[in-house]
Amino acid sequence: MKKIMLTGDRPTGKLHLGHYIGSLKNRINLQEECESIFIIADLHMLTTKNTKEDIIKSKENARQLVLDALACGINPEKVTFYLQSEIPEINEIYTLFQSLVSVSRLERVPSLKDMAKDANIEMPFALLGYPILQAADILCVKANVVPVGKDNLSHVEITREIAMKFNKKYEKIFPIPDAVISNECPNLPGIDGKTKMSKSAHNTIDLTDTKEELTKKVMKMPTDPNRIRPDIPGKVEGNLVFLYHDLFNDNKEEVNSLKERYQQGMVGDIEVKQKLIVALDKFLTPIRERYQKYNDNNYLDELIQGGTNIIRKKVQATLREMKEVMGFYS
Amino acid sequence: MKKIMLTGDRPTGKLHLGHYIGSLKNRINLQEECESIFIIADLHMLTTKNTKEDIIKSKENARQLVLDALACGINPEKVTFYLQSEIPEINEIYTLFQSLVSVSRLERVPSLKDMAKDANIEMPFALLGYPILQAADILCVKANVVPVGKDNLSHVEITREIAMKFNKKYEKIFPIPDAVISNECPNLPGIDGKTKMSKSAHNTIDLTDTKEELTKKVMKMPTDPNRIRPDIPGKVEGNLVFLYHDLFNDNKEEVNSLKERYQQGMVGDIEVKQKLIVALDKFLTPIRERYQKYNDNNYLDELIQGGTNIIRKKVQATLREMKEVMGFYS
Numbered sequence: 031m032k033k034i035m036l037t038g039d040r041p042t043g044k045l046h047l048g049h050y051i052g053s054l055k056n057r058i059n060l061q062e063e064c065e066s067i068f069i070i071a072d073l074h075m076l077t078t079k080n081t082k083e084d085i086i087k088s089k090e091n092a093r094q095l096v097l098d099a100l101a102c103g104i105n106p107e108k109v110t111f112y113l114q115s116e117i118p119e120i121n122e123i124y125t126l127f128q129s130l131v132s133v134s135r136l137e138r139v140p141s142l143k144d145m146a147k148d149a150n151i152e153m154p155f156a157l158l159g160y161p162i163l164q165a166a167d168i169l170c171v172k173a174n175v176v177p178v179g180k181d182n183l184s185h186v187e188i189t190r191e192i193a194m195k196f197n198k199k200y201e202k203i204f205p206i207p208d209a210v211i212s213n214e215c216p217n218l219p220g221i222d223g224k225t226k227m228s229k230s231a232h233n234t235i236d237l238t239d240t241k242e243e244l245t246k247k248v249m250k251m252p253t254d255p256n257r258i259r260p261d262i263p264g265k266v267e268g269n270l271v272f273l274y275h276d277l278f279n280d281n282k283e284e285v286n287s288l289k290e291r292y293q294q295g296m297v298g299d300i301e302v303k304q305k306l307i308v309a310l311d312k313f314l315t316p317i318r319e320r321y322q323k324y325n326d327n328n329y330l331d332e333l334i335q336g337g338t339n340i341i342r343k344k345v346q347a348t349l350r351e352m353k354e355v356m357g358f359y360s
Numbered sequence: 361m362k363k364i365m366l367t368g369d370r371p372t373g374k375l376h377l378g379h380y381i382g383s384l385k386n387r388i389n390l391q392e393e394c395e396s397i398f399i400i401a402d403l404h405m406l407t408t409k410n411t412k413e414d415i416i417k418s419k420e421n422a423r424q425l426v427l428d429a430l431a432c433g434i435n436p437e438k439v440t441f442y443l444q445s446e447i448p449e450i451n452e453i454y455t456l457f458q459s460l461v462s463v464s465r466l467e468r469v470p471s472l473k474d475m476a477k478d479a480n481i482e483m484p485f486a487l488l489g490y491p492i493l494q495a496a497d498i499l500c501v502k503a504n505v506v507p508v509g510k511d512n513l514s515h516v517e518i519t520r521e522i523a524m525k526f527n528k529k530y531e532k533i534f535p536i537p538d539a540v541i542s543n544e545c546p547n548l549p550g551i552d553g554k555t556k557m558s559k560s561a562h563n564t565i566d567l568t569d570t571k572e573e574l575t576k577k578v579m580k581m582p583t584d585p586n587r588i589r590p591d592i593p594g595k596v597e598g599n600l601v602f603l604y605h606d607l608f609n610d611n612k613e614e615v616n617s618l619k620e621r622y623q624q625g626m627v628g629d630i631e632v633k634q635k636l637i638v639a640l641d642k643f644l645t646p647i648r649e650r651y652q653k654y655n656d657n658n659y660l661d662e663l664i665q666g667g668t669n670i671i672r673k674k675v676q677a678t679l680r681e682m683k684e685v686m687g688f689y690s
Binding site for chain 1: 407
């Protein structure tokens with residue numbers, strides 16, 4: 031039997047290259063070997079963003095999230111999308127799991143404190159419960175495989191603990207899911223080279239950037255700061271432009287030759303950057319094409335609604351089974 | 361318009377006189393002036409008791425809770441009972457409220473720590489969320505009046521804060537409910553006079569005790585320890601037998617006369633106790649009769665199921681209104 035993979039994101043806005051490298055690429059590879067389910071985690075969004083404006087925007091953001099995923103290569107024939115807030119049974123599963131985790135266990139999850147700090151709020155109860163709600167997301171479809179960034183590894187650990195506790199306390203009905211970490215580049219640096227690529231740092235390359243936009247952005251990227259003339263030998267390690275070449279230029283021969291010449295002081299920054307622009311443009315071309323192809327609200331809404339209907343039936347069955355073994359129907 | 365009152369208990373077993381005096385009496389008075397809703401809070405039970413055995417027992421305990429309430433004088437024509445776990449929308453409301461309360465606010469609720477200590481468990485996430493789930497119980501039916509024991513006053517305070525925050529953040533849809541404290545005797549001492557009446561302390565007078573059982577129990581009750589002979593003047597204040605006379609003997613003349621004679625050393629403990637036995641027996645007679653009348657599983661199940669169906673419609677309407685003003689349907 032195929033393994034079940036759960037992936038997904040909070041619908042908080044457009045994706046960029048950092049998301050692609052950090053998680054989507056991993057998911058695209060895994061969609062071939064797993065039954066793939068993709069959660070649009072709008073209830074999780076509420077933990078830090080919950081004004082009426084945020085919630086209204088999240089519907090548009092849900093479409094955007096799916097569109098970006100499809101553009102990157104998530105195959106709508108192979109992946110079932112679902113909108114978390116449209117599956118009320120997840121709330122019930124979440125409530126039932128809450129007895130199985132102690133407050134002190136959750137307080138030892140470092141990412142939650144960071145999230146509260148980033149949002150500049152006192153830790154809300156909802157945010158402390160984030161990993162339990164994630165456990166509900168994962169276990170409600172009995173997923174075995176969860177691709178995550180490093181930040182979320184400790185969350186999947188809590189899912190595993192909940193599954194084990196439930197199985198031991200009542201009956202063995204849940205798989206113990208494995209986290210699959212994308213090691214390639216979990217935190218792609220932004221084009222300023224300062225922090226990881228993020229919308230709030232204004233240092234992104236977006237999936238739909240045109241060649242002109244790419245050119246402007248790449249030309250601003252920092253290189254080896256000690257190399258003030260092209261005939262000075264330059265450093266390749268830690269050089270942002272070469273990091274991007276490694277990740278996005280599929281002409282490995284060209285990359286190796288550029289690296290050699292750079293280290294010998296035999297190539298200018300401009301040429302290295304121009305070749306990166308060409309490579310990124312080539313990389314983004316099929317993404318832009320799929321983006322155009324799938325950019326249709328009716329299509330996206332139907333994809334989300336249809337997927338949600340399918341997943342809801344699975345979740346209802348899981349909840350029924352849970353309540354059965356817990357003794358609710360005895 | 362009539363005010364809406366929410367009352368209820370966790371289905372943990374048979375009620376006793378302590379429950380009657382501490383909360384039921386208050387509710388019985390209020391049922392005349394309010395639209396009364398009575399929650400059978402089985403999800404709350406999960407916070408400290410959640411083995412399969414506990415959950416299986418809770419169905420029988422739910423019937424017992426309703427039966428005890430009816431026996432005490434809760435009028436099934438005036439009060440709508442509902443079983444919390446059969447209204448899944450409460451879980452959704454609970455999840456949506458979780459963003460509105462901080463962890464540190466909940467950690468300042470003293471009763472929760474006591475509950476964890478009593479159950480000998482590390483504070484589970486579910487228990488820290490107890491007051492938020494109670495807010496969902498109360499606000500899902502838009503209750504204005506919540507009769508509580510002193511222990512639960514701080515919980516209703518959190519409900520009020522949640523209602524105010526929600527109204528301010530989104531739109532004014534919730535009443536700010538008032539707690540009504542039963543001041544008569546929130547913690548009736550048990551027949552050993554040592555601790556408050558509770559099943560675990562084995563010091564209860566049960567609602568269905570026969571006259572023989574009453575006799576045995578009252579005869580064991582401590583009186584004034586310094587009064588070793590009936591002709592020694594005795595103390596009435598702090599005397600358990602007279603506390604019970606005050607609460608349960610409706611012949612106030614008799615009670616006053618007994619008190620006077622006791623203080624003058626002109627009546628024996630035996631006579632005071634015998635009169636208490638008669639008074640308690642008289643007090644319990646209509647309770648026992650109603651207990652017999654309503655003790656029918658089919659009747660009780662139908663009462664619970666019928667009430668739950670009615671309340672579920674109200675809760676669905678509240679949830680829809682909440683999601684509407686939060687922007688989910690925009």
